[in-house]
Amino acid sequence: MKKQDKIFILFLSLSFILISVILIENVYITLNPKTITLNIDVNKIKNDIKDAGLIPYDAKYWDIIKK
Amino acid sequence: MSNIIECGLCNKHCRLVNGQRGDCRVRINLDGKLKTLVYGNPCAVHVDPIEKKPLYHVRPTISTFSIATAGCNLHCKYCQNWQISQRPPEETENYDLPPNKVLESAIKTNCQSIAYTYSDPIIFYEYMFDTAKLAKNKGLLNLMITAGYIEQEPLLALCPLIDAANIDLKGITEEYYQTMCSGNLKPVLDAIITMKNQGVWVELTNLVIPTWNDKDHDIRKLCKWIVKNPGPDTPLHFSRFTPMHKLKNLPPTPVKTLTRAWEIALDEGLHYAYVGNVPGHEGNNTYCPNDKKILIRRAGYLILENNIENGKCKFCGTKIPGIWE
Numbered sequence: 001m002k003k004q005d006k007i008f009i010l011f012l013s014l015s016f017i018l019i020s021v022i023l024i025e026n027v028y029i030t031l032n033p034k035t036i037t038l039n040i041d042v043n044k045i046k047n048d049i050k051d052a053g054l055i056p057y058d059a060k061y062w063d064i065i066k067k
Numbered sequence: 068m069s070n071i072i073e074c075g076l077c078n079k080h081c082r083l084v085n086g087q088r089g090d091c092r093v094r095i096n097l098d099g100k101l102k103t104l105v106y107g108n109p110c111a112v113h114v115d116p117i118e119k120k121p122l123y124h125v126r127p128t129i130s131t132f133s134i135a136t137a138g139c140n141l142h143c144k145y146c147q148n149w150q151i152s153q154r155p156p157e158e159t160e161n162y163d164l165p166p167n168k169v170l171e172s173a174i175k176t177n178c179q180s181i182a183y184t185y186s187d188p189i190i191f192y193e194y195m196f197d198t199a200k201l202a203k204n205k206g207l208l209n210l211m212i213t214a215g216y217i218e219q220e221p222l223l224a225l226c227p228l229i230d231a232a233n234i235d236l237k238g239i240t241e242e243y244y245q246t247m248c249s250g251n252l253k254p255v256l257d258a259i260i261t262m263k264n265q266g267v268w269v270e271l272t273n274l275v276i277p278t279w280n281d282k283d284h285d286i287r288k289l290c291k292w293i294v295k296n297p298g299p300d301t302p303l304h305f306s307r308f309t310p311m312h313k314l315k316n317l318p319p320t321p322v323k324t325l326t327r328a329w330e331i332a333l334d335e336g337l338h339y340a341y342v343g344n345v346p347g348h349e350g351n352n353t354y355c356p357n358d359k360k361i362l363i364r365r366a367g368y369l370i371l372e373n374n375i376e377n378g379k380c381k382f383c384g385t386k387i388p389g390i391w392e
């Protein structure tokens with residue numbers, strides 16, 4: 001085998017490995033998506049709203065639309 | 068997550084987990100229910116002349132009881148009311164004014180109309196809706212001063228209650244809306260057409276900002292769209308920008324720029340173009356599109372002369388569109 005052919009086969013093998021890694025990583029990310037977990041202290045929010053003198057009221061625009 | 072709510076009131080469609088607020092700062096997911104924090108809690112309550120809105124073709128000189136709450140669904144860099152529109156309701160001083168009290172106060176102060184204004188009434192939709200219903204029953208006019216950034220369905224439900232609207236057409240390119248206002252142009256154009264088609268009297272305002280939307284071709288494009296869509300009888304107010312909020316680095320709009328914009332609008336076929344925030348400017352008056360005579364002469368918010376009789380030019384009888392009686 002010529003030296004040039006050996007280099008070409010080596011290059012081809014490396015390309016194959018690289019593409020395989022990318023494919024595996026994509027499949028893994030699709031099956032295990034990263035999620036951002038929001039840590040919201042709802043009770044604190046409710047208390048802050050109450051302390052500010054605000055009364056949450058049903059945002060019922062969809063009921064209005066249906067009428 | 069199962070308790071995610073999508074608010075479909077405006078075109079942002081905020082998806083909210085429990086305890087999270089929308090982009091408007093006033094609509095919140097609490098235990099899986101969408102709530103508003105500003106119902107019956109306006110932070111601005113004033114009696115204004117209708118000319119201040121501006122609504123130049125709606126019963127000149129009447130007083131309007133104006134209310135606004137904290138928050139807004141757009142975040143314009145030049146916002147002239149940013150102290151209330153870009154804050155959550157916890158950071159503003161609020162009144163306890165449920166719809167029936169708004170109506171009582173409007174009647175007590177001799178106002179013939181109620182204006183939902185200053186910030187953007189879309190974010191206090193339910194409060195506006197309930198108040199407008201009561202006002203309509205009592206024969207008061209409902210005026211909406213808005214950026215028109217609302218979904219079609221809630222807008223269609225609201226239209227029968229609204230008599231007149233001044234819609235801010237801030238620019239005429241998507242890029243301008245995205246860069247300057249964190250919104251999109253198309254929903255605004257759709258809202259203008261919908262309100263017009265639903266029989267709401269519509270006037271438009273364009274705040275002319277140096278270097279941003281003051282080019283001749285921008286103004287011409289905006290005017291062409293108005294002539295083609297809501298029509299040439301739609302009044303257009305070019306308003307003067309004053310350095311505010313995040314655009315304090317810019318100078319106020321030169322008067323000659325506003326004059327040029329006014330001339331372009333007339334040249335493009337608009338019948339009623341105005342120049343706002345420049346007292347004494349000739350573009351502050353209403354002219355008859357037929358005989359070019361002055362119909363309403365204004366000085367700021369004052370009416371010095373009114374030559375409209377029964378909705379017509381008293382000199383040539385041309386019908387002037389608007390709500391005059």
